[in-house]
Structures are given as C-alpha cells and as structure tokens.
Amino acid sequence: MKSKPTQQLALIDCNNFYVSCERLFRPDLAGRPVVVLSNNDGCVVSRSNEAKDIGVKMGQPWFQAKALAEEHNILALSSNYALYADLSNRVMNLLAEFSPRHEVYSIDECFVDLTGMAELRSISYAMRERVMRWTGIPVCVGIGPTKTLAKLANFIAKKHPRSKGVFNYNALTEAQKAKLLSRIPVDEVWGVGRKLAPRLAEYGVQNVHELREAHTPTLRAEFGVVVEKIQRELNEVACVAMEEVTPPRKQIIASRSFGNPVHDVASLKAAVALFVETACAKLRAQQSHAAMLQVFLHTNRFRSELPQYHPVMAVPLITPTDNSLIVNRWASLLIDQLWRPEYAYKKAGVMLSEITPNTQRQNDLFAEAEPVEESKLMAVLDRVNQRFGRGVIRISSQDAGEEWGMRQERKSPAYTTCWVELPAAIA
DNA sequence: TCTCCGATTAGAC
DNA sequence: CTAACGGTCTAATCGGAGA
Numbered sequence: 188m189k190s191k192p193t194q195q196l197a198l199i200d201c202n203n204f205y206v207s208c209e210r211l212f213r214p215d216l217a218g219r220p221v222v223v224l225s226n227n228d229g230c231v232v233s234r235s236n237e238a239k240d241i242g243v244k245m246g247q248p249w250f251q252a253k254a255l256a257e258e259h260n261i262l263a264l265s266s267n268y269a270l271y272a273d274l275s276n277r278v279m280n281l282l283a284e285f286s287p288r289h290e291v292y293s294i295d296e297c298f299v300d301l302t303g304m305a306e307l308r309s310i311s312y313a314m315r316e317r318v319m320r321w322t323g324i325p326v327c328v329g330i331g332p333t334k335t336l337a338k339l340a341n342f343i344a345k346k347h348p349r350s351k352g353v354f355n356y357n358a359l360t361e362a363q364k365a366k367l368l369s370r371i372p373v374d375e376v377w378g379v380g381r382k383l384a385p386r387l388a389e390y391g392v393q394n395v396h397e398l399r400e401a402h403t404p405t406l407r408a409e410f411g412v413v414v415e416k417i418q419r420e421l422n423e424v425a426c427v428a429m430e431e432v433t434p435p436r437k438q439i440i441a442s443r444s445f446g447n448p449v450h451d452v453a454s455l456k457a458a459v460a461l462f463v464e465t466a467c468a469k470l471r472a473q474q475s476h477a478a479m480l481q482v483f484l485h486t487n488r489f490r491s492e493l494p495q496y497h498p499v500m501a502v503p504l505i506t507p508t509d510n511s512l513i514v515n516r517w518a519s520l521l522i523d524q525l526w527r528p529e530y531a532y533k534k535a536g537v538m539l540s541e542i543t544p545n546t547q548r549q550n551d552l553f554a555e556a557e558p559v560e561e562s563k564l565m566a567v568l569d570r571v572n573q574r575f576g577r578g579v580i581r582i583s584s585q586d587a588g589e590e591w592g593m594r595q596e597r598k599s600p601a602y603t604t605c606w607v608e609l610p611a612a613i614a
Numbered sequence: 615t616c617t618c619c620g621a622t623t624a625g626a627c
Numbered sequence: 628c629t630a631a632c633g634g635t636c637t638a639a640t641c642g643g644a645g646a
Binding site: 617621623627 | 634635636637638639640641642643644645646
Binding site: 294382383413 | 625
C-alpha cells in the first residue's frame with residue numbers, strides 16, 4: 188500500500204491586521220503605538236507591536252487601558268470593517284494564485300496547500316513579497332503537515348525575527364521537532380484556550396510536546412474528542428480537512444450594543460429593524476431562506492447594581508423567507524412581547540436559523556407565494572445599500588434620533604470602498 | 615432505554 | 628461630567644422530555 192505523502196500546508200496570517208490596514212493610509216502611524224477598538228469603541232482588538240510591548244492586552248476594555256495609553260501616547264482608532272474586508276479580499280486573491288487548493292479561514296488568515304511543490308522557502312518568500320508589494324500588508328507564513336502544525340509554524344514565524352516571517356515545520360528533524368514543541372506552552376495550540384490549558388496542566392501537560400506524547404485514552408476520556416483530534420494533528424495525522432468552498436451559514440446573527448442605554452420601545456424597534464435588514468441581506472447573499480427567527484434584548488451585564496433582564500423569544504417562519512419586510516413584522520411583534528418599561532437596554536439582536544439553500548427549499552402547499560415585486564424590492568435594496576453604505580435605505584419609517592447608535596469616535600474613512608467618505612480621506 | 619432537542623460550554627478571531 | 632467590557636460562528640456535550 189502506498190502511504191500518503193506528507194502534506195505541505197501553508198498558513199498565511201496578516202500581522203496585526205486591522206492596525207496594518209489603518210497604517211496604509213496613515214504613514215505617520217509607522218513606529219507609533221496604535222490600537223484598533225471593537226464595535227462601540229469597547230475593547231482592544233488589534234495592536235501594533237509597539238502597543239504590545241507597552242503591555243496593552245488583547246481584548247482589554249479600552250477604558251482600562253486608557254491610563255497606560257495616555258502615558259505612552261497610544262493612538263486608538265474605531266474599527267472600520269468595510270476597509271478591512273476590502274483589503275482582506277485583495278490579500279486573499281493574491282494568495283489564491285499560489286495554489287489551486289486554498290481556504291480563506293478568517294478575515295486575516297488563509298490556508299494554501301503547497302503539497303508536491305518544490306522550493307517551498309522561495310514560494311513562501313514570494314507570497315510575503317507579493318502581498319506586501321500589492322497591498323502593503325505584512326504577512327507571515329507557516330508550513331506544516333496538518334492545519335494545527337501549520338498554525339504552530341506560523342506562530343514561530345511571527346515570534347522569531349530570525350525566521351524572517353517564514354517557518355517550515357516539515358523541514359525539521361524528529362529531534363528538532365521534539366525540542367521545539369517542548370518550548371511552546373500548550374495554550375498556543377489551535378483549539379486550546381483559557382479553560383483547557385489549566386485543566387491540561389493538572390494532568391502534567393504544560394507544553395505542546397507533552398500534549399503530543401500524552402496517553403491517548405486518558406486524554407480522550409477526560410477531554411473528549413476535540414482534544415484527541417488536536418493530539419492526532421500534532422502527530423501529523425490530518426483530521427481537519429481543507430474547506431475550499433465556504434459552507435453556507437447555519438445561523439445568522441445581527442446584534443449590537445448601544446452607544447447609550449435605551450428605554451423606549453420605538454428605539455428598540457428601529458434598531459432591530461436595522462438588524463433584521465443586515466441579517467436578511469446576508470441570508471440573501473448566500474441564497475438561503477430561514478424558518479426560525481429569534482429576537483433578544485439585554486440589559487448591561489456589567490452594571491450588576493441595576494436590574495437585569497435578558498429575554499429571548501422565537502417564532503417559526505411558517506413559509507421560510509429571506510424577506511426583510513416579512514421578518515421585520517414578526518420581529519416587531521416579538522419586541523412588543525419582550526419589552527418591559529422598567530429596564531435600561533444595552534443590547535439587542537436577531538438570529539435567523541433553520542436555514543436552507545433556495546435550491547432545496549420545500550414550498551408550503553397552502554401558503555401564498557411571495558409576490559414577485561417583494562423579492563425584486565429586496566434585490567434593489569441590496570444593490571443600493573452595497574453601493575452607498577448599509578442603512579442608506581431602511582425598512583421601517585422609525586428613526587428615533589439614533590441615541591442607540593454605536594459609539595465610534597475615532598473612525599477612519601472607508602478609503603477604498605465608499606465614495607461618500609472619500610472627501611474625509613483626502614482632507 | 616433510546617432518541618431528540620434545546621441550552622450550555624469552549625474556542626476562534 | 629460620568630461611565631465606560633464586541634460580534635459571529637461552529638461543534639461538542641449535557642440533561643431533561645417524550646416515545
């Protein structure tokens with residue numbers, strides 16, 4: 188029997204992606220500590236190397252980091268997802284040219300299958316240079332026989348300047364592998380997070396080598412199939428396949444924290460109408476219909492002195508739909524059910540589930556077909572909102588002054604995707 | 615007892 | 628001035644309800 192050749196999987200990861208995007212249009216930010224904040228300017232979600240060195244933590248609430256930030260003159264920017272998504276597409280298109288087998292794993296990461304190719308080092312450097320030249324985004328390349336080891340190799344490439352941004356695990360001897368893995372803490376492994384790492388430590392598993400060599404039946408019994416798979420991947424047995432076509436979403440959520448607490452039902456309905464439109468637009472983009480709608484409200488969970496309330500309510504959509512107007516009628520009804528006057532709401536959202544692709548959709552025998560004009564209206568709405576920015580056309584006439592809108596006090600213009608924001612970019 | 619289902623947990627980014 | 632802590636998604640697992 189012929190054994191499979193070792194896979195050569197490359198994981199390309201953009202360095203400090205959101206910060207790198209912001210720097211493209213602000214050369215004056217080079218060398219300065221910069222962070223990008225999450226929606227609502229809440230938490231730090233991307234840090235320049237300078238900000239990391241100063242000690243700003245990933246996911247840290249911004250108000251907690253502020254003292255440190257002022258002391259060191261750290262620049263904080265609101266996140267600008269339209270910009271990041273556009274640059275991500277450009278990076279991914281460039282990387283796709285290096286192999287017919289590639290998987291976009293996240294906004295800033297991509298797997299590329301280089302199995303069977305020669306000169307992996309020069310290919311890797313070519314990837315870095317090409318992406319840098321055409322987009323200005325710095326990336327690192329890690330190569331391994333499984334996805335998990337490719338990720339680990341990428342971690343080495345990022346961490347050790349000597350690697351110059353490229354690391355090939357497959358090029359190591361067995362002794363070198365053992366030595367390397369024994370020096371990496373186990374929580375750097377893909378799939379081992381803040382809960383699992385301490386539990387593994389109780390079993391004497393602190394570094395990656397110890398996880399790789401751990402007694403498999405015990406591991407399986409104590410930590411389940413997830414960790415067993417991780418161990419197999421560390422032993423160079425591929426358990427996580429390449430997914431070249433992104434499968435359609437099984438659930439679609441649109442939710443947001445409000446800039447200020449909301450009390451009145453009209454504002455909630457206006458906000459939820461926008462969430463419904465966002466969620467349905469995604470549903471239409473992946474050519475599916477949903478058969479279940481959920482709406483939820485949330486008080487501020489960090490204000491434990493205030494009364495807490497997080498109701499959820501679901502309604503089946505008897506005839507599965509992708510129509511924002513139909514969904515919004517239900518959402519509005521659910522809000523009426525959930526809303527209580529005595530609470531200050533900090534967050535709301537909608538979830539669409541029981542999603543089926545249009546191609547395999549079963550029509551309800553007794554339901555009236557959706558009027559053709561309605562689906563045409565949706566198509567027009569998608570095109571306009573795509574060109575001029577989400578929310579330009581809205582369902583529901585409600586607009587209660589937007590005191591619920593997101594805080595975004597430090598946002599850069601959408602340099603590459605939005606004509607309306609161009610003047611701000613040039614100014 | 616088995617199966618199904620919703621809720622909960624853990625993780626990624 | 629004060630208060631200020633993200634958004635989406637998947638898979639596994641658990642526990643109760645119902646067949």
